[in-house]
Amino acid sequence: MDPIYLDHAATTPIDPKVLEVMIQTYQEVIGNPSSIHSFGRQARKVIDDARHKIAKYIGARSRDIVFTSGGTEGDNMAIIGAAMAHRKSGKHIITTKIEHHGVFRTCEYLEKQGFEVDYLDVDRTGRISLDDLKSKLRDDTILVSIMYGNNEVGTIQPIREIAHLLSEHQALFHTDAVQAFGTVDMDVKDTPIDLLSMTGHKIGGPKGVGFLYIRDGVTLASFTHGGDQERKRRAGTQNVPAIAGLGKAVEQVAGHLSERISDCLLARRSLLGALDSSGINYRINGNPEHFLPQVLNLYFPGTNVETLLTRLDLEGIAVSSGSACTAGSIEPSHVLTAMFGPDAAETRSSIRISFGSGNTPERVAQAGTVIARCVHDLVESGKAGETL
Ligand SMILES: Cc1ncc(COP(=O)(O)O)c(C=O)c1O
Structure with a gap:
């Protein structure tokens, strides 16, 4: 069987x-976008065009978009930049227990710098409670960072409600929209988000490029020191071909959003259909109503995730145990731990399947049948006390 790639949430x-x-950009655009001659102006136009397309898609102004090297840098820039710029107004930050490490570890770093961070709990479906957020907000809260859609279980947070709640408060609102960007319609005109980070490589764009949206009037301390690029908010010569690619990838999302969503939902139904007809025991981890269509996290009681992933890899099926950055580590997922508790079976027996281009319903159903067979074998060998 040809290998089937079902790890689109990783990349x-x-x-x-x-x-x-x-x-085409590599071949034809050689100038530095900061140079004033025609070669420079040509490169400048390429990044201005990409900025314009991106800004238009999210309802922002071009000048509110800062190009970065991806999601991690955008998260760091937003969180450290906001904390350092606003520390005179307070040192309290709120985030959640299920953030990607780009946010989570940045908040831990800030704790070491003297900031106080509250990590919000989530329920068993991975959602925070607005009441909990309200009760944790303080006069000295300067930043709230809550991800749009979770990369491991796909749960979408009540971003609009959070943004409106915070518009009455001094705290800036940052959201890591890295996973949600390609399958959720987002508009910063309707939803008063102050800072939004995304990356190109989750939406068919190149790796190592992304952007941070910074609402007009929001000030961040810059942590790169050098040239005046990106209106002095991110020093360093821009990666022109990657930015051109990012602009095109966003244009593709903008033009095909509903098709992308329905393709992912179709793939999801095919996979679940194959599991259902096999009769194996499984449960979906995540929120049944508010979820990213491309992410499906499944709990298979009686299996060991490492063994299952190895078996599936040998069968040519690429899925993962959670975030690509932590996959391979023996640490259980912090997301599943936050949802189910530290010793819950879900943390040891769940895999993430994620859909995208090339995943036809037929191929996904084929993968589902193989997954069901592997799960069945593992469960049976577990019962018999064997190791496969
Ligand atoms: C939710 C989320 N945030 C941030 C990142 C990091 O993005 P990048 O790989 O572009 O640094 C990822 C990547 O897996 C992610 O899923």
Whole structure:
């Protein structure tokens, strides 16, 4: 069987249209966008066009978009930048227990710098409670960072409600929209988000490029020191071909959002259909109503996640145990731990399947049948006390 890639939440294959734009940019655009001669102006136009497309898609102004090297840098820039710029107004930050490490570890770093961080609990579906957030807000809270959609279980947070709640408060609102960007419609005009980070490689764009949206009037302390690029908010020569590719990838999302969502939902139904017809025991981890269509986290009682992933890899099926950054580590997922408790079976027996381009319903159903067979074998060998 040809291998089946079901790990699009880790990263996506590049969209051929994006690649085309990047190759053309590499070949034809040689200038530094900060140079004033025609070669520089040509490069400048490429990044201005990409900025314009991105800004238009999220309802922002071009000048509110800062190019970064991806999600992690955007998260760091937003959180450290906001904390350092606003520390005279307070040292309290609120985030959640299920953030990606790009946010989580940045908050831990700030705790070491003297900031106080509250990590909100989530329920068993991975959602925070607005009442809990309200009760943790203090006069000296300067930043709230809550992810749009979770990368491991796909749960979407009540971002609109949070943004409106915080618009009455001094605290800035940052959201890590890295996973949600390609399958959730987002508009910063309707939803008063102050800072929004995304990355290109989850939406068919290149790796190592992304952007941070910074609402007009929001000040951040810059932690790169050097040239005046990106209106002095991110020093360093921009990666022009990658930015051109990012612009094209966002344009592709903008033009095909509902198709992307329905393709992922179809793949999801195919996979669940194959599992249901096999009769194996499983449960979906996540929220049944508020979820990213491309992320499906499944609990298979009686299996060991490491063994299951190895078996599936040998069968040519690429899925994961959670975040790509922690997959391979023996640490149980902090997201599943926050949802189910430290010793819960879900933390040892769950896998993440994530859909994207190339995942036809037929191929996904085929993968579902193989997953069901592997799970069945592991459960049976576990009962018999064997090791596979
Ligand atoms: C929710 C979330 N935030 C941030 C990141 C980091 O993005 P990048 O790999 O572009 O640094 C990821 C990547 O897995 C993610 O899923």
